[in-house]
Amino acid sequence: MTERYDAVVIGAGHNGLVAAVTLAEAGYHVLVVEAASEAGGALRSAELTRPGYVHDVFATNLNLFLGSAFYASRRGALERHGFEVAASTRPYASAFPDGTALGVTTDRDETLAELGAASPGDAAGWRELDALFDRLSPVLFRTYAARAPSWELARVGLGALRSAGPSGTVALGRLLLSSCRELVDEYLVTDKAKALIAPWGLHLDFGPDVAGGAVFPFLEAFADQRGGMAVAKGGARTLVDALVGVLRAHGGELRTATRVTRVSVRDGRAVGVELDTGERVTAARAVVAGVTPTSLAGDLLGPADLPGPSRRALTTYRYGPGTMMLHLSLSAPVPWAAGERLASFAYVHLAPYVDDLARAYADALAGRLPAEPLLVVGQTSAVDPTRVPDGGHMLWVQVRPLPATAPTRRRGGWDDAAPRYAERVMRKLERYAPGIGELVTGMAVLSPADLERQNANLVGGDSLSGSMHLRQNFLLRPAWGMSGYRTPVRDLWMIGASTWPGGGLNAVSGYQAAQRILRRGRRPR
Numbered sequence: 325m326t327e328r329y330d331a332v333v334i335g336a337g338h339n340g341l342v343a344a345v346t347l348a349e350a351g352y353h354v355l356v357v358e359a360a361s362e363a364g365g366a367l368r369s370a371e372l373t374r375p376g377y378v379h380d381v382f383a384t385n386l387n388l389f390l391g392s393a394f395y396a397s398r399r400g401a402l403e404r405h406g407f408e409v410a411a412s413t414r415p416y417a418s419a420f421p422d423g424t425a426l427g428v429t430t431d432r433d434e435t436l437a438e439l440g441a442a443s444p445g446d447a448a449g450w451r452e453l454d455a456l457f458d459r460l461s462p463v464l465f466r467t468y469a470a471r472a473p474s475w476e477l478a479r480v481g482l483g484a485l486r487s488a489g490p491s492g493t494v495a496l497g498r499l500l501l502s503s504c505r506e507l508v509d510e511y512l513v514t515d516k517a518k519a520l521i522a523p524w525g526l527h528l529d530f531g532p533d534v535a536g537g538a539v540f541p542f543l544e545a546f547a548d549q550r551g552g553m554a555v556a557k558g559g560a561r562t563l564v565d566a567l568v569g570v571l572r573a574h575g576g577e578l579r580t581a582t583r584v585t586r587v588s589v590r591d592g593r594a595v596g597v598e599l600d601t602g603e604r605v606t607a608a609r610a611v612v613a614g615v616t617p618t619s620l621a622g623d624l625l626g627p628a629d630l631p632g633p634s635r636r637a638l639t640t641y642r643y644g645p646g647t648m649m650l651h652l653s654l655s656a657p658v659p660w661a662a663g664e665r666l667a668s669f670a671y672v673h674l675a676p677y678v679d680d681l682a683r684a685y686a687d688a689l690a691g692r693l694p695a696e697p698l699l700v701v702g703q704t705s706a707v708d709p710t711r712v713p714d715g716g717h718m719l720w721v722q723v724r725p726l727p728a729t730a731p732t733r734r735r736g737g738w739d740d741a742a743p744r745y746a747e748r749v750m751r752k753l754e755r756y757a758p759g760i761g762e763l764v765t766g767m768a769v770l771s772p773a774d775l776e777r778q779n780a781n782l783v784g785g786d787s788l789s790g791s792m793h794l795r796q797n798f799l800l801r802p803a804w805g806m807s808g809y810r811t812p813v814r815d816l817w818m819i820g821a822s823t824w825p826g827g828g829l830n831a832v833s834g835y836q837a838a839q840r841i842l843r844r845g846r847r848p849r
Contacts, residue, residue, distance in 0.1 A: 326604045326605070327355070327603065327606070328606045328608065329577075330347070330352040330353045330607070330608050331344075331354045331355075331610045332357065332596065332605055332607040333357070334597065334611070334612065334613045334624075335358060335359075335365065335781070336358035336360075336364065336365065336578060337364065337365025337367065338364070338365060338366075338367045338389070338567065338829055338831060339821075339831065340356060340358075340819065340834060341564070341568065341571060342831045342835050342838070343614075343837055344834075345567060345574070345576070346834070346835055346838035346839065347576075347610075350842050353576075354571070354576040355576070355578075356576065357579050357584050357599065357605075358578065358579065358582065359780065360580060362580055363564050364560070365779055366382040366787065367829060368380070368561060369556075369559030370561075372768035373765070374653045374766040376712065376713045377653045378561075378712075379559075379651040379768070380559060380702075380704065381649070381651075381770070382649065382775070383829055384555050384702055385554070385829070386409065386555055386829055387547065387548065387551065387553060387554055389829040389830065390554055392469070392831040392835065394834075394835040405567075406566055407556065407566035408556070408557035409554050409556065409557060410555050410556070410708035410710070412554075412668075412670040413429055413431070414552075415429070415430070415669070415671065416545075416553070416669060417666055417669040418516070418523065418672070418675065419661075419674055419676070420516055420519070420662075421676055421756075425660070425662035425663070425672075426439065426519075427665070428545070430549060430550065430551070432454065442514065442516065442517070443513050445512075445513035446516075449513065450511070450512070453512075453542070454546060456542075457542065457546035457547075459492060460492070460499065461546070463496065464496075464539065468825050468830075468832070499538055499542065500536065500539060501536060502537075503530075503535055503536075503537050503538060504522050504532050504534075504537045505522070505533050507521070507538035507541070508678065516677075519673070519675055519678060520673075521542070522681055523681065523698055524544045524545055525537050525540065525541045526681060526685065526698050526724055527700065528792045529644030529791050530792065531681065531685030532685070535794065555707050555708050559711060582600065583599065583600040584597045584598070584599060584600075585598050587613070587624045587629070587816060589629040589813055592813065592814055593813065593815050594813050594815045597611060610816075611815060612817045612819060614781075614819050614820040615780075615818070615822075616783060616790070617641040617790070617818070618638065621634075621635050622639060629813060630811075634803070634805075637803035641822070642790065642795075642796060643783045643784050643786040643791060644725070644790065644791040645689065645727065645728070645786065646726040646728045646771075646775070646785030646786060647723065647775060647787045648722075648723035648726055648745065648769070648770065648772060648785070649720075649721065649722060649774075650721040650723065650769055651768040651770075652718060652719040652767050653765045654763045655716070656717060657717050658701075658763075659760060660756065668706055670706065671700055671701065671703075672701040673700060673701075674752060675699075684697050684698060687727075691727045691731055693726065693727070693730065697724060697749070697752075698722075699749065699753065700724070701719055702719065702720035703717075704720050722787075726785065728772055728784025728785060730771070738771035739771070739773060741771070742769055746767075746769045771785065781820060781822070788826060789822045789827060790802065790821065790822045790826075790827075801826060802823055806818065806823075807823070807824050808824075809824075809837040810840070817837045817840075819833040819834050
C-alpha cells in the first residue's frame with residue numbers, strides 16, 4: 325500500500341510540528357510520522373510523581389519559542405487551540421553554601437542594588453555587561469534567527485560591522501571567541517556574582533573554559549533580566565496540542581507510534597519514506613527529517629544514497645555530556661537556607677562556583693560522575709501554580725553535566741547508578757534547603773539512558789542533540805555544506821537541535837527549512 329503526500333516530516337518534535345504547520349498553511353498535504361506514542365519530542369508534560377502534579381518531562385523554558393518569528397505570526401492561532409503562557413519576573417538566582425543567594429529580576433535597579441550590597445565592583449561590572457548587551461544583542465539575535473549560510477546572514481553581518489564601528493566590532497569578536505570564565509573575570513569581582521552567569525554555559529555543553537562559550541550565557545543572563553522566564557500554562561503538552569491542532573486545522577496529519585525505517589531515494593532525490601508497518605509513503609515535494617545526523621546517515625539512508633564525505637561528516641558527529649532529570653512533588657515550598665524569597669525564582673542554580681563547574685565538566689568528559697554537579701532547580705509551581713493541586717509544590721531539577729555511560733562495577737550502567745546518584749543530588753539539595761527531604765511526596769528519576777530511551781534524539785542523554793562547540797556550530801552544524809537544512813540528497817531536509825541554531829525550544833530550523841521549501845516555488849498539485 326502506498327500513500328501520497330506533498331511532504332512527509334519525520335519526527336513530531338516542536339521543530340517538526342513547526343515545519344509541518346508552515347507547509348500545511350501553504351496548501352501542502354503533510355504527514356508527520358512520530359516513533360513515540362505521543363507528539364512533542366523533548367517538549368512533553370506528564371503526571372510523573374502524583375496525580376494532579378503536571379511536570380515538564382524534559383524542556384520547560386519557552387523564552388526562545390516566544391521570541392521566534394513563527395510564534396509572532398501564529399500566536400493567535402496557538403492561543404485559540406489552548407496555549408497560554410505563565411511568566412515569572414524573577415527568572416533566576418544562584419544559592420551558595422554559606423546560606424546566601426543572589427537573584428536576577430526584571431527590575432534592573434533591584435538586581436543592581438542586590439549586587440551592590442555585596443560588592444560595589446560587581447554592580448559596576450554588571451552595569452557594563454548590561455550596556456554591552458544593549459549594544460551587541462540586536463546583532464546576535466538577528467544572526468541567531470537568520471538562515472545559515474544565506475545572503476540574509478551576510479547582510480546581518482555586514483550591517484553589524486557598519487553599525488558597531490571599530491570598537492563594537494572588536495567587542496563582538498572578543499565575545500564570540502571568549503570562554504565564559506574569561507568574560508566573567510573581566511567584568512565581575514566576586515565568585516558569587518560570576519556564578520550568576522557561568523552556570524548558563526552548562527545548559528549547553530560550554531564548560532567555563534571552552535572557547536566560544538561566553539555568548540550563550542551572556543545572552544541568556546541579560547535577556548532573562550529583561551523578559552523574565554516563561555513556561556506553558558498547564559504544562560508543555562498544551563503547546564504541543566496547540567501545534568497539532570493548528571496542523572490538523574489546515575489538513576495536516578499526524579501518526580504516532582510509527583517508525584520511519586528508510587528514506588526512499590530515487591535518482592539522488594528523496595521521494596518518500598518506508599514505515600515499520602511495511603507501508604510506503606510518497607512525498608512529491610519534500611521529506612523533512614527531524615533526526616540526528618548519525619541516525620540519518622546510519623539508519624535512514626543507504627550507502628549508495630549519501631556521498632562518502634557527507635556520510636563520514638554525519639557519522640562522526642559528536643554528542644555532548646548527558647543530563648539527569650529529577651522531578652519532585654512537595655508538600656510545601658522549598659525551605660531555602662537563603663530565605664523565603666528564593667522560593668519565588670523560576671530557576672535556582674546550585675554549582676556553587678565557577679571552579680566547581682569546571683571540575684564537574686572535566687569529570688563528565690572523562691567518564692566520571694561529578695562529586696558536585698550543577699543542579700538547575702526549576703521551581704515550576706512558583707511560575708505556574710495551575711500545575712499542582714492547592715497547597716502543592718513541585719520541582720524540575722536538571723543534573724548536569726554527566727557522562728553518557730555511568731561508570732559502575734556492575735553491568736547495569738545508568739540503570740544501576742541512577743538511584744544512587746539521585747541520592748547524591750538530594751544530599752546536595754539538602755545542604756542548600758535543610759529539611760527538603762521531609763517535604764518530598766513523590767519523585768521520578770530519569771537518567772541519561774532514560775532520556776535516550778524516551779527520545780532517540782537525546783543521544784547519551786545529551787539534551788542538545790550534539791555538542792555546540794565551535795567545530796560543529798554556526799556554518800559547521802551539523803556539517804559543512806548542510807547548515808542551511810538541505811542535505812546532499814535532493815528534497816531531503818534536516819531540522820532539529822542537531823542543525824543551526826542548535827538546542828532549545830527556538831522553532832528556527834523547522835520554520836526556516838519550511839520557508840526554503842516554499843521559496844523553491846514548487847507548489848502542490
